[in-house]
Amino acid sequence: MTSVILKTWTLFFGFAIICLAHGLQGTLLGIRAIVEGFSFVSTGFIVAGYYVGYLAGSILIPILLQRVGHIRVFAALASLASIAILLHTVLLDPFSWFFIRILTGISLSGIYVIMESWLNDKSTNETRGKILSIYMIVTFTFVGIGQLLLNLSDPAKVDLFILVSILLSFALLPILLSITEAPKFDNPKRIALKELFVVSPLGFVGAFFIGLAHSVIFGYGAVYAIAKGLSTFEISIFMVIVSTFGAVFQWPIGFLSDRIDRRVILISVTLIAAGLSIFIVISSYLSLVVFFITLAFFAGMSLPMHSLAVAHTNDFLQPDEIVAASSSINILVGIGAILGPITASLFMKVIGPDGFFVYLLIVHLLLGLFGLYRMGKRTKPADIESQYVPLPRNITAAGMELNPKVENTED
Numbered sequence: 001m002t003s004v005i006l007k008t009w010t011l012f013f014g015f016a017i018i019c020l021a022h023g024l025q026g027t028l029l030g031i032r033a034i035v036e037g038f039s040f041v042s043t044g045f046i047v048a049g050y051y052v053g054y055l056a057g058s059i060l061i062p063i064l065l066q067r068v069g070h071i072r073v074f075a076a077l078a079s080l081a082s083i084a085i086l087l088h089t090v091l092l093d094p095f096s097w098f099f100i101r102i103l104t105g106i107s108l109s110g111i112y113v114i115m116e117s118w119l120n121d122k123s124t125n126e127t128r129g130k131i132l133s134i135y136m137i138v139t140f141t142f143v144g145i146g147q148l149l150l151n152l153s154d155p156a157k158v159d160l161f162i163l164v165s166i167l168l169s170f171a172l173l174p175i176l177l178s179i180t181e182a183p184k185f186d187n188p189k190r191i192a193l194k195e196l197f198v199v200s201p202l203g204f205v206g207a208f209f210i211g212l213a214h215s216v217i218f219g220y221g222a223v224y225a226i227a228k229g230l231s232t233f234e235i236s237i238f239m240v241i242v243s244t245f246g247a248v249f250q251w252p253i254g255f256l257s258d259r260i261d262r263r264v265i266l267i268s269v270t271l272i273a274a275g276l277s278i279f280i281v282i283s284s285y286l287s288l289v290v291f292f293i294t295l296a297f298f299a300g301m302s303l304p305m306h307s308l309a310v311a312h313t314n315d316f317l318q319p320d321e322i323v324a325a326s327s328s329i330n331i332l333v334g335i336g337a338i339l340g341p342i343t344a345s346l347f348m349k350v351i352g353p354d355g356f357f358v359y360l361l362i363v364h365l366l367l368g369l370f371g372l373y374r375m376g377k378r379t380k381p382a383d384i385e386s387q388y389v390p391l392p393r394n395i396t397a398a399g400m401e402l403n404p405k406v407e408n409t410e411d
Contacts, residue, residue: 012134014175015115016142018078021167022108023146024160025085026050027239030222031155031232032088033097040223042094044345047219048338049098051211053105055334061110065117074114075172081107082168089158112394132389139392140247147239150232191324193331196313202263202374203313207329209367210306211336213360214393216344217242217302219337220356223345227353228284237292245296246303247390253304254388257311262388266308267371270364273301277361281354302364303393306333311388326395 033043064073084103091100119131153159197204221242225235257265276298283291310329314322340363347355 049101057109215337249300
């Protein structure tokens with residue numbers, strides 16, 4: 001493990017700084033939108049703008065990488081993200097923020113593709129799993145710490161926006177000054193969406209519903225928290241709990257899913273998350289401590305759904321098909337992520353702040369019921385060679401090549 005870290009520490013250090021900025025800016029913008037008097041629906045469209053950019057970037061950036069190269073594209077994207085966050089303080093209207101968030105989404109999706117392909121190039125069959133584990137720990141840890149930076153200043157001021165810009169610019173230094181050579185890049189192929197549905201209907205539908213849910217939890221969570229009257233410190237704790245417990249629960253759930261029919265685990269955590277949504281609404285009126293405890297268990301059930309859906313899909317694939325399938329899964333997650341914040345904002349407009357968890361209740365319940373339906377239509381594969389691998393929620397097809405179960409065709 002030490003040798004792996006020594007070879008990749010500059011990449012992880014730069015990426016950790018980007019995660020700090022990413023964790024801070026998502027929550028900061030949600031709070032600032034409400035401070036500026038943007039409606040729930042307008043804010044929902046702003047959040048959706050990020051995922052529009054993220055989906056577009058995942059398609060366009062690989063083309064740029066092949067033409068321009070990793071280092072130049074990385075520098076351009078980090079600079080664009082640094083500029084974009086500052087534009088929020090100049091153009092204070094929802095329409096402008098929507099397009100600025102598209103720029104941010106394109107930038108960060110490209111950065112993730114570059115980082116993951118770089119790490120994959122530095123890995124071997126023996127170290128891929130270790131690098132993926134470090135990558136996940138860095139992602140969740142520093143995104144969580146980024147939420148706490150919210151307490152350094154008043155979100156209504158410009159200070160935190162400048163801090164995000166500084167962090168994104170600073171992240172360039174360890175990578176651009178590193179002696180690490182840029183990797184060769186091959187644009188991952190995709191399995192057609194129709195083919196993916198035939199291979200795994202539950203994986204297909206699950207990816208879409210996971211996008212509907214997780215984009216709201218992370219992109220719109222701060223909006224819900226401030227609408228419920230939480231202070232800035234309490235909002236940061238809210239988001240840290242979501243990120244932390246969503247990561248911690250990955251391992252025990254993964255352990256169970258490799259020993260029990262994976263569909264049973266996926267359906268169970270989904271339905272439990274749906275039930276906990278009701279308790280969160282109730283506890284929000286009783287006690288902040290109980291509210292946070294219930295939220296922790298909700299995050300622990302909901303966030304591993306992505307890794308479960310990917311692992312379930314992989315149960316029906318050959319090792320050399322996993323990366324292509326993950327690319328198509330990411331498109332489905334992206335489509336769901338675009339629609340999620342907009343739909344959740346409509347629930348909150350009609351019901352009030354509690355509409356946030358009413359929406360999440362419905363999304364999780366529908367996915368759980370579809371899983372039960374699919375169990376009646378298909379038996380468990382007789383010889384499963386895949387396994388559950390904890391995955392960061394933003395992982396791209398390039399990052400999936402770090403999965404130890406992916407077949408390395410060059411070897």
